[in-house]
Amino acid sequence: MRARVYVTLKPSVFDPQGRVVADALVTLGYQDVKDVRQGKFFEVEIDGKDAAAAKTRVTEMADKLLANPVIESYRVEVLP
């Protein structure tokens, strides 16, 4: 099975990279850009056929390694 994990900085954490990207977009002429938050994306291939079990496993992985819960939050999706 395949799962997707989206990791982003928590709203309370300033994202200097996202800010620079937003500034660059404005410089490119996209004056309507208000803010950009940069994150990470993981695709995890995992054995098994039970989507709920896979979600539990991958959520555990995100919590233990893929994200640092002090500064980041994450969202896990299991693909059908």
Added chain:
Amino acid sequence: MRFAVVVFPGSNSDRDAFYAASRVLGQDASLVWHKDTDLGGADAVVLPGGFAHGDYLRTGAIARFSPIMGAVKAFADRGGPVIGICNGFQVLLEAGMLPGAMVRNRGIKFASKYVHVRVEQTDTPFTAACTPQQVLRLPIAHGEGNYFAEPEALAELERNRQVIFRYTNASGEPTDQSNPNGSLNNIAGICNERRNVVGLMPHPERAAEIALGSADGRVVLASVVTALAAVAAGPERSRGAATR
């Protein structure tokens, strides 16, 4: 006494720390490969600067899985003095041995320059030989030294006097201008609750001799020599050193 300097793949300040401990301070020192599981009877452990495991995923995130980290954690749990310098500090944060996390410097740029830090507390093994509020001129070299903790965690750090080094100007005032990376409360270094594990972003080992531009960092590693000698001399002197 004997220093163990851990060498991760990607460490680049391991030799500097080894040189400062052995040649500058005249102590025993050994380089310990990250795949070792034994610290060789060391009295103090240095996690050096660099880019352990390429800093893949996050700075310090993979290094916590290095086999030697089990021994480092056990050593710290017994009260042994452990210092993490720059990347070593990031490793201690990711390993959960110190609270908080690092994010990118607020100016995005990698910061490589001299800064001033004020010694906030002298009751740790790595500041025992400092004078209270002593201002040290030390080099920094990092891209992710912007210390973050949630407001409650930050308040607890301050309440427990766990902030050990703060970025200041040359007169020891913690101004925003003297903060090189955006760290909350100008934090440059902290300790754990037990006060035997210390992490800091500046490089004291790269400022251990005047030929290097500053000898201010010498006192940080020399402190642990003093602190351990005081412990060996008995509880009376040890208490004196702790409250100095």
